[in-house]
Amino acid sequence: GENVEQHPSTLSVQEGDSAVIKCTYSDSASNYFPWYKQELGKGPQLIIDIRSNVGEKKDQRIAVTLNKTAKHFSLHITETQPEDSAVYFCAASIEGYSTLTFGKGTMLLVSP
């Protein structure tokens, strides 16, 4: 089955800095890659996703990049703010075939 590795497990940045979280996947057939954000005391919430026919997707301060050859994808957050502090999960699946496999999560702490 699919295996998703996520790094780093914790990330501390200063407000205004950029943050990058990286994930690798094992199954070359995977073609859907979402990112979920979990704030303290809440369930995860989808923030952005990308499909394998696209190399990059951007939504305001967040962007996701995908390298199919290397089987890795990354979440980029620019101009970080304290409210970006949360646990972020990457995931992968084969659209139309499998359920999502999640990474182990990254705790992002943005200090004012």
Next chain:
Amino acid sequence: DVKVTQSSRYLVKRTGEKVFLECVQDMDHENMFWYRQDPGLGLRLIYFSYDVKMKEKGDIPEGYSVSREKKERFSLILESASTNQTSMYLCASSLISSTVVGSEKLFFGSGTQLSVL
């Protein structure tokens, strides 16, 4: 907004007890899921259901069962709770689309922190 409600935020049970975790969604979603979340292990799928009375095993179904008698309600059952089932349990739902299984947007509840003593 979609609302996924889990019946308890915190639950304390004793070893050997039968435990029911309840989840209700209000947006007529066909798909419902149960995950457990453990530090350093991420989110792991226990069971899911694509329709009433249907269930599919996820990655870690051992020691659990589920029930889906109504579309809006999905219950996770621990037949005989053990200490290694102490965890945060998250319920999720999503709209069905036969062409995009695996890429539906998941809506999560806030979770139930279960402690088995």
